[in-house]
Amino acid sequence: xxxxxxxxxxxxxxxxxxxxxxxxxxxxxxxxxxxxxxxxxxxxxxxxxxxxxxxxxxxxxxxxxxxxxxxxxxxxxxxxxxxxxxxxxxxxxxxxxxxxxxxxxxxxxxxxxxxxxxxxxxxxxxxxxxxxxxxxxxxxxxxxxxxxxxxxxxxxxxxxxxxxxxxxxxxxxxxxxxxxxxxxxxxxxxxxxxxxxxxxxxxxxxxxxxxxxxxxxxxxxxxxxxxxxxxxxxxxxxxxxxxxxx
Amino acid sequence: xxxxxxxxxxxxxxxxxxxxxxxxxxxxxxxxxxxxxxxxxxxxxxxxxxxxxxxxxxxxxxxxxxxxxxxxxxxxxxxxxxxxxxxxxxxxxxxxxxxxxxxxxxxxxxxxxxxxxxxxxxxxxxxxxxxxxxxxxxxxxxxxxxxxxxxxxxxxxxxxxxxxxxxxxxxxxxxxxxxxxxxxxxxxxxxxxxxxxxxxxxxxxxxxxxxxxxxxxxxxxxxxxxxxxxxxxxxxxxxxxxxxxxxxxxxxxxx
Amino acid sequence: xxxxxxxxxxxxxxxxxxxxxxxxxxxxxxxxxxxxxxxxxxxxxxxxxxxxxxxxxxxxxxxxxxxxxxxxxxxxxxxxxxxxxxxxxxxxxxxxxxxxxxxxxxxxxxxxxxxxxxxxxxxxxxxxxxxxxxxxxxxxxxxxxxxxxxxxxxxxxxxxxxxxxxxxxxxxxxxxxxxxxxxxxxxxxxxxxxxxxxxxxxxxxxxxxxxxxxxxxxxxxxxxxxxxxxxxxxxxxxxxxxxxxxxxxxxxxxxxxxxxxx
Numbered sequence: 194x195x196x197x198x199x200x201x202x203x204x205x206x207x208x209x210x211x212x213x214x215x216x217x218x219x220x221x222x223x224x225x226x227x228x229x230x231x232x233x234x235x236x237x238x239x240x241x242x243x244x245x246x247x248x249x250x251x252x253x254x255x256x257x258x259x260x261x262x263x264x265x266x267x268x269x270x271x272x273x274x275x276x277x278x279x280x281x282x283x284x285x286x287x288x289x290x291x292x293x294x295x296x297x298x299x300x301x302x303x304x305x306x307x308x309x310x311x312x313x314x315x316x317x318x319x320x321x322x323x324x325x326x327x328x329x330x331x332x333x334x335x336x337x338x339x340x341x342x343x344x345x346x347x348x349x350x351x352x353x354x355x356x357x358x359x360x361x362x363x364x365x366x367x368x369x370x371x372x373x374x375x376x377x378x379x380x381x382x383x384x385x386x387x388x389x390x391x392x393x394x395x396x397x398x399x400x401x402x403x404x405x406x407x408x409x410x411x412x413x414x415x416x417x418x419x420x421x422x423x424x425x426x427x428x429x430x431x432x433x434x435x436x437x438x439x
Numbered sequence: 440x441x442x443x444x445x446x447x448x449x450x451x452x453x454x455x456x457x458x459x460x461x462x463x464x465x466x467x468x469x470x471x472x473x474x475x476x477x478x479x480x481x482x483x484x485x486x487x488x489x490x491x492x493x494x495x496x497x498x499x500x501x502x503x504x505x506x507x508x509x510x511x512x513x514x515x516x517x518x519x520x521x522x523x524x525x526x527x528x529x530x531x532x533x534x535x536x537x538x539x540x541x542x543x544x545x546x547x548x549x550x551x552x553x554x555x556x557x558x559x560x561x562x563x564x565x566x567x568x569x570x571x572x573x574x575x576x577x578x579x580x581x582x583x584x585x586x587x588x589x590x591x592x593x594x595x596x597x598x599x600x601x602x603x604x605x606x607x608x609x610x611x612x613x614x615x616x617x618x619x620x621x622x623x624x625x626x627x628x629x630x631x632x633x634x635x636x637x638x639x640x641x642x643x644x645x646x647x648x649x650x651x652x653x654x655x656x657x658x659x660x661x662x663x664x665x666x667x668x669x670x671x672x673x674x675x676x677x678x679x680x681x682x683x684x685x686x687x688x689x690x691x692x693x694x
Numbered sequence: 695x696x697x698x699x700x701x702x703x704x705x706x707x708x709x710x711x712x713x714x715x716x717x718x719x720x721x722x723x724x725x726x727x728x729x730x731x732x733x734x735x736x737x738x739x740x741x742x743x744x745x746x747x748x749x750x751x752x753x754x755x756x757x758x759x760x761x762x763x764x765x766x767x768x769x770x771x772x773x774x775x776x777x778x779x780x781x782x783x784x785x786x787x788x789x790x791x792x793x794x795x796x797x798x799x800x801x802x803x804x805x806x807x808x809x810x811x812x813x814x815x816x817x818x819x820x821x822x823x824x825x826x827x828x829x830x831x832x833x834x835x836x837x838x839x840x841x842x843x844x845x846x847x848x849x850x851x852x853x854x855x856x857x858x859x860x861x862x863x864x865x866x867x868x869x870x871x872x873x874x875x876x877x878x879x880x881x882x883x884x885x886x887x888x889x890x891x892x893x894x895x896x897x898x899x900x901x902x903x904x905x906x907x908x909x910x911x912x913x914x915x916x917x918x919x920x921x922x923x924x925x926x927x928x929x930x931x932x933x934x935x936x937x938x939x940x941x942x943x944x945x946x947x948x949x950x951x952x953x954x955x956x
Contacts, residue, residue: 231613246855264858276849280871280949293857321949341857356608357639358487383611386641420685425676435613 198222198345198377199261203252205238212238214402220345220379225371227380227388229435230398236381237273239403240349243379244270256345267294269338271348275330277322283309283333284318290341301340308336311370328359335367339374348380352387364390368415385435389428390417397435407434452477452632453498453600457507460490460497467493469657470507475600478630480623482643485653485661486691491636494658495604498634499523511599524593526603530585532577532592539564539573541588545596563595566625583614587621594625601633607642619646623671640691644684645673652690662690732919737926740919749911749920753903759927761903762892765820769827770888776828777835777884778877784836785843785873786865802833806891810898823895823904830891831884838880842873875947882939889932905931 199220205213212235220226230236241247243254245263254261261268269290278286284305291301309318312332322330331351338346352360364387371378382388388395389411397407409431417424451474460468467490475481485491496502498509500516500523511521524545532541539560546556564570567587577585586606593601607615623646626633637643643650648667651660664687673680716734723733732740741755748754784791791798806829813822846869854864896906909924 231611241852244856246852262858263856266858268856270852270856272849272852274849276853278850278853278868278871289854290857293854293859293863323949337853353611356487356605357637357642383613385612420681422676422678422681425681429676 196222196257198256199243199379200253200255201243203242203249203254205235205242205247206250207238211402213242214404216398216404218396218405220377221394222377223375225378225380225391225393227382227392227395228398229382229385229388229395229431230403231383231400231435235401235403236383236398237349240270240347240379240381243345244268244347246270266345267341267343268345268347269341269343271331271334271338271346271351273350273353275322275327275354276334277325277330279322282319282321283314283325283336286322286333287337287340290337294341304340304342305336308339311339311373312336313366326359327355328363331355331363332366335370339370339376343376346376346378348378350382351380353382360387365416367391372415385428385432386419389424389431390419395431397431407431449476449479451475452479452512454510454513455498455507456510458497458504458509459506460493460502461505466657468497468504469659471659473651473660473663475632475634478632479649480626480633480635480647482647482650483634483636483653484638484640484643484650484687484691485658486655487638489653489655490658491653492604494653495525495602495634495636499525499600499602521600522596522598524596524598524601526586526589526593526601526606528605528608530577530582530589530609532585532588534577537574537576538569538580538588541577542569542591542595545592549596559595560591563591563625566594566628567591567621581614583610583618586610586618590618590622590625594629594631597629598631601631603633603635605637608638615642620672622646627671640687641675641684644680644687645675650687652687664690730916730918732922736919737922740917741923744908744920744923749908750915751902751911755908755923755927758903758905758908759931761901762896762905763931765823765895765904766827766885766888766892768820769824770831770885772824772828773831773835773884773888774881777832777880778839781836781839781877781880782843782873785840786869791840798836802837806830807894810894814898819900822898822900826891826895826898827888831888834884834887835877835880838883839873839877842876842880843869845876846872875943878939878943878947882936882943885939886932886936889928889935892928 197219201219202215202217203213204211204215216239228236228239238247242249243261245254245261245266245268256266256268259265277283278289281289284302287309288298288301288305291304292298296304306315306318309315312335314329314332314336317325317329322333325333334351335348338348352363355363368391380388380391392409392411395409395411396405397409398404399406409427411427413421413423413427453475455471455473455475458468458471459466471494483491483494493502497504498516500509500518509516511517514520516523532538533544536544542564543556543560546559551559561570564573567590569584569587569591572580572584577588580588589606607618610618619642635643635646644666648665650664650666652662652664653659654661664683666683669677669679669683675681720734723731744755746754748757806826809826809829813825817825850868850872851864854868859867892904893906893909896904897910901907902911905924905928909921909928912920912924
């Protein structure tokens, strides 16, 4: 097996509250790893830690042998909330990452247009985010994440704020994009149907303090069918395994 | 047309006849005709922008129709007489009232006597699993619980019609399953007439006895799908469930 | 975006309101028949007189207005130059604000007029005007700027952070564009407050020229016509400045409104 992209072994507390406990897993190259767990089980904290914008209390997150560091490593993040920069046009927003990383502006522009086309928003390069729908805004965020050719792409419930039908469309879209430009993806969600649809591998987390409870390898052929009996069987199995909270 | 018991042995509680709604030149609702039966759980689904919200607003008389009529128990709909409860997508619990005070507000407005309020509120809080939280404020409880408060508040007034516009849209999946089950339990006990509007087709098949599929604007009813032959609680992996879900998905055909 | 017919209606209704107020004033004036309640014609006469021949010292209306405007802009500029950077610093380094609150907050609540005795004793001439005006504008600008930093959307900051952007980059490219609209609003409010201090400032300033001074001259003579002209001029100029500011804000911050194409 290839060297893992990311090696994770962490504990994290905020003051007296332990959020992540002895959380250990690897992220393998070019896999679509989905992490599921109930709400407020610390999934977003985990996402922030993996991206290097949140510290760990104990343990490490290693990328290619060194502690993860956004200044050195090439990681992209798609946030749950709409994250388009309001005063930038789409092309400016999307090229922000490459330019921070030192890419030549002309090259960055070319790459920006490439990824805008990849996510299906060709023609909207000069639009401001206020002119876009929720689904389109998330596509911009995905384009921005792809623009830097990241070694690791983290997505924290990116379709959470979208309505059910847009969500289904985006799931199909993200699969199409991923097939076209394969990246290593860590995708966080509480929606098990979504997880089963997208993942090559699923990790199930417990409630607070979160630790890895179960692992599922999904080798259903793509494109997957939401009402396929095999699919439903897997989905039900994982749902039963996942602790639900109220 | 799918198999399923027809609604013949139930009387029509609400009759919608030739209902239309225009906004200037824009025709949103176009000659809609259907009945809603007493005590049924009806879901209304359709693609985005098919005027579902306008439909809710017109049926509950928040907006006047351009043409046609809505009647309850064979009388034209009338706020003073008919009790219509509405549950929004956003959490609508009043932040300055405890759970108990929130739930009793409808009865308070109608001047129900105190002892009666106490009895009914206690009953509904027990049924929605909120009794332990009756003295909590909305900012101390989760989003799922806030929506339960809204549901309890609506049910306690024993409305002629309960209209729910995508009430679980902002909740995460696990909370959603729990609250959907609670809603079905509550409905089975109280036998309220419910109109449930949603984008989520699986939810529609999971909850309802009957689904009305709407067309895009100008909106009419495209088809009626019967689901009342499936027992509660429903199993999403059941072949018949899957078949109905596929049928509804094909009908809506938003992509 | 209001459509044209809505705008036309708005303008017409506004004109109508002005006419109604004017008629009401005229009726009151005719009913009272007192020199302290001049008719519209008398007010107009006073206006024409002041514009052409000037006041009792021969200083024309435009000279007064010009003098006041210069003082205002000087004071306002001073308050922006001091208030905005300080506000940004305090917003970005909250300890700076938290540890100096005991000094700043009480001063903030002292009205500009209360500073007049001190201004008379410690300053002369142009300085007195600028000081009082600066006092009026400084605090709204400082506080708005400070608060605007706390309202920067953390998601936008995180977007840059994830790409490994430096702190300077984040301040320059994320924080500053985010806070500019709020700062502009603070400036506009500050300018309004500053303008309203002009009368107080000119009461104690030494010179004979200025719209505030104009009102005071005629107050001593109890010439209501000229006083009203002075008041109206102050009101109208304040209104115009505010409107111009709003127009500029709307153009510069076109990205702000929440209108979706879907």
